[in-house]
Amino acid sequence: MQGSVDAVVIGRNEGDRLIACLASMQGQVRRVVYVDSGSTDGSVAAARAAGAQVVALDMARPFTAARARNAGLEMLADDPPDFVQLLDGDCALDPDWVATAQAFLLARPDLAVVCGRRRERFPQVSVWNRLADAEWDTPPGAARACGGDALMRFAPVLQVGGYRDDLIAGEEPELCLRLARAGWGIWRLEAEMTVHDAAMTRFSQWWRRTRRAGHAFAEGAALHGAGPERHWVAETRRALLWGAVLPAVAVLGALIHPAALLVLLAWPLQALRLALRRGGDRAAWERAAFTVLGKLPEALGVLGYWWGRVQGRRAGLIEYK
Incomplete structure (x- = not known):
């Protein structure tokens, strides 16, 4: 050949x-x-x-x-x-x-x-x-x-x-x-x-790997998000919305009234929606649950990237094994 x-x-x-x-x-x-x-x-x-x-x-x-x-x-x-x-x-x-x-x-x-x-x-x-x-x-x-x-x-x-x-x-x-x-x-x-x-x-390995993905989303969006491809802009926004904004609204709102914690029901409802869309079998439930849970470490990765930018330093490797 x-x-x-x-x-x-x-x-x-x-x-x-x-x-x-x-x-x-x-x-x-x-x-x-x-x-x-x-x-x-x-x-x-x-x-x-x-x-x-x-x-x-x-x-x-x-x-x-x-x-x-x-x-x-x-x-x-x-x-x-x-x-x-x-x-x-x-x-x-x-x-x-x-x-x-x-x-x-x-x-x-x-x-x-x-x-x-x-x-x-x-x-x-x-x-x-x-x-x-x-x-x-x-x-x-x-x-x-x-x-x-x-x-x-x-x-x-x-x-x-x-x-x-x-x-x-x-x-x-x-x-x-x-x-x-x-x-x-x-x-x-x-x-x-x-x-x-x-x-x-180990759960900790999955968590670090998912946090690394959030970092990648944020840096990719910072580099190329303004281009026509909107590189990883949507992924970054989803991570922040589900992994940072939603829990922050629930916790801060609970300081005013405990009912604000009901906002957190959006997580299991989203997992239910994703699982049913993927067929509702065991694999679908696993993927749905960890997709939703994964927005927390992804958000940490996004925020960690921007905190490093503010401090003027680059992040080191995020290794999971």
Whole structure:
């Protein structure tokens, strides 16, 4: 098949997940660049043993996944491929993915990015893993953005400047927005792409991950919300309305009259509406309940971003595992 394909994998302390990730790319890509972010579990040695080129980031500088991906892209620039597979170190590629995605991009010269179905490896372990699995199940067809796993045309990604190094979250949708502005399309295939291991077994992990999403919404809206795409403006507003304004009105109103607390009934009523709209089964109730509850950490993420802006400082990573 025409067109060379290389891969950039990023990770830190992924252990056996990284070994499985690198093994899954055997025979699918020409070369692999692994970008390590301060691992202490032997990941660098394991990557080299698997035949990957290794870039060890200088951790004296603030780390972001976007910075790691850019470092991998720079390593490939000396012998640029036609396509690059971006992958997180806690994922494994489906054996047919690269050939399927490559053929689709060759047939569609208007597209710069193609992604497929990412699945959770252990959805049965926790409700939070199941929620992540449902989150990855986006509609096939033209898309506004991809996630961390995707096959991309190498040249357009470099032409728009790659990822924004300073984003601690939401770097893929931001890159896709700039690609779209440059005239490129993004497509989601109905094809198996990767298996991911979120390893979320605690409520606190889900809470931090959801707070990070709120931060991404706020920063994305601050960067591009004034544009015609209204990038993440609606998501930011929903987070603030349901996660900050509504509880504030209830608590402050209760200082005048306890009946104001009835405003909080909007939460279970919204969960009921969402659950019934999604079919009313167990999965629908789980998604509905955590969608509504998630507006609290999302609001904290939004407010945290703006508080940092007021103080003139950038937020550090919000990690959940």
